[in-house]
Amino acid sequence: MPVARTHEDMLKVGVNGYGTIGKRVADAVVAQPDMELVGVAKTRPNFEAERAVAKGYSLYAAIEERADQFVKADIELAGLVDELVEESDVVVDATPSGIGAENKSLYEAHDTPALYQGGEDAEMVDTSFNARANFADASGAEHVRVVSCNTTGLSRLVAPLEAEYGIEKVRATLVRRAGDPAQSGRGPVNDILPNPISLPSHHGPDVQTIFPDLAIDTLGLKVPATLMHMHSVNVSLEAEPDAEEVRELLEGESRLFVVPERFGIDGAGKLKEFALDAGRPRGDLWENCLWGESVSMEGNDLYLFQAIHQESDVVPENVDAVRAVAGTADAAESVETTNDALGIGF
Amino acid sequence: MPVARTHEDMLKVGVNGYGTIGKRVADAVVAQPDMELVGVAKTRPNFEAERAVAKGYSLYAAIEERADQFVKADIELAGLVDELVEESDVVVDATPSGIGAENKSLYEAHDTPALYQGGEDAEMVDTSFNARANFADASGAEHVRVVSCNTTGLSRLVAPLEAEYGIEKVRATLVRRAGDPAQSGRGPVNDILPNPISLPSHHGPDVQTIFPDLAIDTLGLKVPATLMHMHSVNVSLEAEPDAEEVRELLEGESRLFVVPERFGIDGAGKLKEFALDAGRPRGDLWENCLWGESVSMEGNDLYLFQAIHQESDVVPENVDAVRAVAGTADAAESVETTNDALGIGF
Known part of the structure; x- marks a missing residue:
């Protein structure tokens, strides 16, 4: 203190x-x-x-x-x-x-x-x-x-993985909310837009402003949702830990909230409801919200989903x-x- | 004939x-x-x-x-x-x-x-x-x-790539429409749901019913859209062709529609509008709709976006x-x- x-x-x-x-x-x-x-x-x-x-x-x-x-x-x-x-x-x-x-x-x-x-x-x-x-x-x-919110979210995840296992390459698809809840003029409505269409997206180079030597390719989309971004993440590690070990590593990070399966949280709506119930100001989720069940290893390929609260992380x-x-x-x-x-x- | x-x-x-x-x-x-x-x-x-x-x-x-x-x-x-x-x-x-x-x-x-x-x-x-x-x-x-529609879409893409270059591994995030346009009871509204949360998803094994020896990991999400599914695809090839060559290969496939940049098509809404303007029954898109600009190579990693019309492919x-x-x-x-x-x- x-x-x-x-x-x-x-x-x-x-x-x-x-x-x-x-x-x-x-x-x-x-x-x-x-x-x-x-x-x-x-x-x-x-x-x-x-x-x-x-x-x-x-x-x-x-x-x-x-x-x-x-x-x-x-x-x-x-x-x-x-x-x-x-x-x-x-x-x-x-x-x-x-x-x-x-x-x-x-x-x-x-x-x-x-x-x-x-x-x-x-x-x-x-x-x-x-x-x-x-x-x-x-x-x-x-x-x-x-x-940015997305780069912050990826950096918090990359840092412990890089330190603990080394990273061969990160490949992430960022399924981005169309606008914040109060941005009433944003779209799309009822569409899924590649954004940008040309690949890889600028998000990867932005993460490299924090990790200059990281190999990372990103893809971005925009969808009709306002609450949080969602990252579909693949990290090819330089080691082959089991999923449980990776999950425990991530649970040890103060700004990664590994959502327990028992909470029954299926998306951003329930995450925000949970934050509001917890008395968070404006229902803010300052942490990456990362589904514990999603953390999985296939060979040296780590996969997981994390939701990022664009307004507050x-x-x-x-x-x-x-x-x-x-x-x-x-x-x-x-x-x-x-x-x-x-x-x-x- | x-x-x-x-x-x-x-x-x-x-x-x-x-x-x-x-x-x-x-x-x-x-x-x-x-x-x-x-x-x-x-x-x-x-x-x-x-x-x-x-x-x-x-x-x-x-x-x-x-x-x-x-x-x-x-x-x-x-x-x-x-x-x-x-x-x-x-x-x-x-x-x-x-x-x-x-x-x-x-x-x-x-x-x-x-x-x-x-x-x-x-x-x-x-x-x-x-x-x-x-x-x-x-x-x-x-x-x-x-x-299924998604497995059909992935199979059409995998087949020529496998034949031409060999495939090390496919990693795909399927950003799925919540329901068809007429399925008025489906959700989510305003959310991005990991679905299934546990990874990898069942879509990969389904592609393996067509390509038993293919290494493929998939992740699925559901979003508030009805028109088409969107695939964010990474294919680690066994070769390093340039993007233009890959695009030409894909343009040669009769059931892959490589959307030209000049069409100004930014998502499923414009794709469907295009199909209706073309007189397609019900605005159906029987082909995978794959953005030409998105086809890119980073080393041996191919990336692209394709939209899949779940009702007709x-x-x-x-x-x-x-x-x-x-x-x-x-x-x-x-x-x-x-x-x-x-x-x-x-």
């Missing part, structure tokens, strides 16, 4: 972008014993802005020209995003893909280290980040990219990346602190 | 079960120059029974005790299923899974060779059947099982199996005749 910090010791974190990821990261920061949320920035005074203020978060306008929209909507502003960045030790940029790159100069102008999300280009940052795989690479970095990773950049904890300390503060593990 | 047959020469085919597959097989039989449809048998006087009679097909009651239901519904019966079987040279059993096995004794009682569908147990028959892979195995057989296979059992044509002759009669190929 971390030592209690004085106000001066607390890491001051700003969150720029208060949508699906940003609002969850803000809540997660507030829950940490060693962090203080300076505030959050947002472009529009929608329901999420209203909720931020209702929760007592200081709200900053992300675009100066639109600040009057908040005034008109009777939503109290603490200032402009520049002030948020200036007051923060680390900023988490949780803006839509591509906007992070546009914001880079803002963070540099204030000499504030920044975390970006997986939608940004890996070339833009000093390092891509996954707490389980390469925490130390972000130490002292100015620009760090917390990889990167949240603890963002929290850890704050500490990695600030240099206030090593990987093991940070992950334990984050897990304890959030209540990760069932 | 087959020689025109006299009435006496025509193969007399009966179809027992007039649902999704049966009605399509009946139409396909009628279209053949060397076959005559004796009639179709059905258990209930629903809209399909009404249509059968409207088309001039002789309709037989599949269950004697329910024959009066047809009378009450004012649907004309030609007789009972026993008469249909007696008058047929070959019967195609297109009843729901498990009912085919119950019907086996009926066909034996009349000494009429029978074809069953992929839902029946492979142990029940003399041979499982795919026209491209093992036509000759059905020669003179009494009980033949035309493998087995229809030409049933037609060929009739000739295989009757011994009236070899594989090449039969496939060409079937293709020409149906209009396979775009």
